[in-house]
Amino acid sequence: MSESCDRSNQLDQFEPKIIAFACNWCSYAGADLAGTSRIQYSPNVRIIRVMCSGMVNPAMILYAFRKGADGVVVAGCHPGDCHYNVGNYYAKKRIVLLKEMLDFIGFESDRLKLLWASAAEGKKFAEEMIDFVEKIRRLGPQKKMLSIPYRI
Amino acid sequence: MDENTLKKLKEKCREMLKEDVEVIIVYTRKESEPKEILTVIESPDEIEKITLSPLSANNPAKHLIHELKNRSGKIGVVAKGCDSRAIKQLINEGKIDRERVHIIGISCPGIIDYRKLITKFKPSEVKKVTLSGDTVLVQTVNDEQRIPLDKLIYENCLYCTHPTPQEYDSLLGEVREGRRDFSDIEELEKMSQEERWNYWIGELEKCIRCFACRNACPFCYCTECLVDPTDLAISPMSPAEEKASYPRFLGKTVNAQDNLFYHLLRVIHHAGRCVGCGECERACPMDIPLRKLERKLEKEVIEVFGYIPDGDVPFLARLDILPEKETTSGR
């Protein structure tokens, strides 16, 4: 931490870009609650509202990494509480397998996180986000899957 | 796969054509080289075209779906162990009507890698390739050579779980045991993260995105593939904005990262469905080890979820399966 005190220019510090897919009924409402309760958490997280965590396709996650996201969070309802009954089970299976495959090919699978947060857990949502942002900040910028044709 | 089985196969086909089967999908030899391809026979005078040898590599499952659509009668098909598993899985997924299919199961000792064969022989000089026990007999224009099967076998066949078909109407060949062996995947897992990344990037740099792997796989039948939609859902009434803003996850840029995107995505869609026929790796013109990715996925599905890909209910729909234990990488 002494390093950041020495630096007079805050912009030198790496600010990760996090994409969070939050399900409409639970985790998005939880994020909303964090907002209305004025609970501060890192502004690095950009939330995308989806109807259910089960609709998050591995293609969307990999696309986020391809476009330069440093971390991706998929947030859904607790098991058994899904608004569509079983969507979060599908999400769990998919994300677990995707993490294994990403690890197998040598990509840091820590950059992908699966989070269960209900609509009443505003504080928990904020805390998890802060933790995740710090973890990604330590891992550094994501360069492996980055592929933007016109930058090359 | 030996002469005896071929004779019995020919008799069986003759019988079937006389009874209720409209056509049979069988293997036949190409004219200019000993490679075997699939063909359709309709009448008993085409029986002599049938071959069955350790070179009968192609998986007829996708062709079976196509023929079922184009014809109205019963269709016979010659299926090895892996082909029969593919057909069974396709029946579970609703793509094949079991009543309309007559499966001739062949118990398979393993298939010869054609590319390995032509490093030892000139294709135009090879007249016949047959199997006798564990030895491959290659008859050339000059002489006959005997080579042990494991010198020429496909690497994928060494890890075969079901050499003997489990879904069939008639069975030829002696029953064999399969085995589940993930030792080469475990070797790769032991490498460090950087080594693994460099290995896969090195392999995927070779990919030319010809989509041979996707088209050869019996389970890649989506008409709107995520990376290359083959059947865009547009109509004459679609407005221009809709057509212009059609979501495209991947363009046609061909570099190691985008190839990784495509292959990883393709493999994830086969969780719990891949039967291990190896068509993807055989079809690839650039020799990319695609089976390693698929088998890693199979290993995870078995070890983390405890699900053996044989059941009737698709893996993703099984609600009673959640990770039983920690993932193998501890995440």
Next chain:
Amino acid sequence: MDNKIKAMIYDGNFLRDVAEKLLEKGYRVIAPIKSGNYFIFREIDNPERISLNFINTKKSAKEFLFPQNEGLIRYREWIEEILLDSKKRAIIGIRPCDAKAITLLDEVFLKGFKDPYYEARRKNTIIIGYACNETGDYCFCSSLGLSPHETEGMDILVTNLGDRNYLEVITDKGDEIIGLFDVKEVTDEDGKRKHELERKAVESTTRKIVSDMKDVLVNNFNSDYWRKVAFNCIGCGTCTFLCPTCFCFDMLDEGEKEGIRYRAWDSCQFPLYTLESSSHNPRREKWQRLRNRFYDKFLYTVESKGKVFCVGCGRCISDCPAGVDITEVMNGLLKEVSE
């Protein structure tokens, strides 16, 4: 143009030495190297890596004149940059069939409307070929009127006579390069040996194709033969991507506020190739697309450019996953028609 071919002898491995000289002069040298179980063209910086122990490379050399991805323009608010590539290149160790294929690509990209991207690359590329002293099982260039020692499309052709190289200089560019080396006069024995090698290579070709199929093709467009032939085909793009003369491409834009317009290889075997904006697709079925490939190579290009767009390299046969064979298809059509 071909009366000017000059022949000479070089003592040593010309391809390796010319690679070294061109690297010194700042050229990007592209030569075949061994990668895994096959050979492939790569940009090299060490002439020792060149490996010539092959019948033909896995991919053709067209990707250096017509890359799989080629940026056309970069844009921000308006066109920022037109991405022409004029680097000096030398393709070394290319086989006569692939070099002839480059002249066929010239017909497409340089006649009529001149493609500026292709033109910039072509003008700055030197082509030094390596003649075939033996043909592979998939080669059939001689049935198409070509020779394994063909010089068309090259600046210099190198034939390996064993301990020395027989050089044929075809163009002025080649002449300049030869000026940097010590060469000897050709003796009668050298000439005889070269002709012997050429004759042996032609005679060892086992695969044949009937190439003059114009009338047969015109009359059999709707034949059921094409459905039979397409039974095996899986509809991938392997034949078109490995083919040295296939040139179809798609243009895509990527990026919103700033981005790039690029062109990428497309294949007539992909279903989206002929999908029209009205959602009508004239080649909706796989057999129609497969039929199109043979018609394009042996009829449509003959009608519009006067040349058969096949050079007999055989890559589409050896690497087709399903076993579709262009020679068997064309010969089979003739047999079927005559029955």
